Amino acid sequence: MKSVVKIMLIVIGTICVILGIAGIFLPLLPTTPFLLLAAFCYSRSSARFYHWLITNRxxxxxIRNYREGRGMPLKQKVIALSLLWLTMSYSIWFVVSQWWVQLILLGIAVSVTIHLVRMKTFRPEPQEAELPAEYSSSKEAD
Structure with missing residues (x-):
């Protein structure tokens, strides 16, 4: 019975990865929830798939930053919000003609914007090897 559950979790995780990748290019598919669900499924079913997902370039x-509560880098937030509003605006004005669908799309865009803005902004710590020489030498003098 456990092997059936593992197989189902791997299948669901793989479908979520595919949908998450599609969500990068399609404005109505959310990327983050699908990738997080894939990470959850893989973590419960396959160490190999989970490792592949969280070490993917x-x-x-x-995914690691989001799951660990560190947030999202500012650059990614700006890109995500820009693409979100660009694609949603295009869809609302040129693709969809029904007012109620336009309203739903606007609601989705506003909701995702609120979520991204409220999410913690991740600022990576500079590593010693990447710091300029003058910073390293002045730090040693202190």
Whole structure:
């Protein structure tokens, strides 16, 4: 029975990864919830898939920061909000003609904006190797 549950979690996690990647390009699909759900499913079913997801070069750090409560870097917030409003505005004005669908899209955009703005902004700590030489030498003098 446990193997059936593991297989189902892997299948659900994989579907969520696919939907999360599609959400990068499609304005109505949210990326973050799908990737977080995939991380949850993989963490309960496959150490190999979970490791692949959280070490992935495109969204691994993003998932780790979000899950650990560190937030989202300011640059990613700005890009996400810009793309959100660009695609939603285009959809509202040029794609959808029903007023109630336009209102739903506007509500989604406002809700996602509120969520992203309220989310903690992650500021990575500078590493010693990346600091300029004058900073390192003045720190040693103190």
């Amino acid at each position: 495109w969204f691994g750090e993003y």
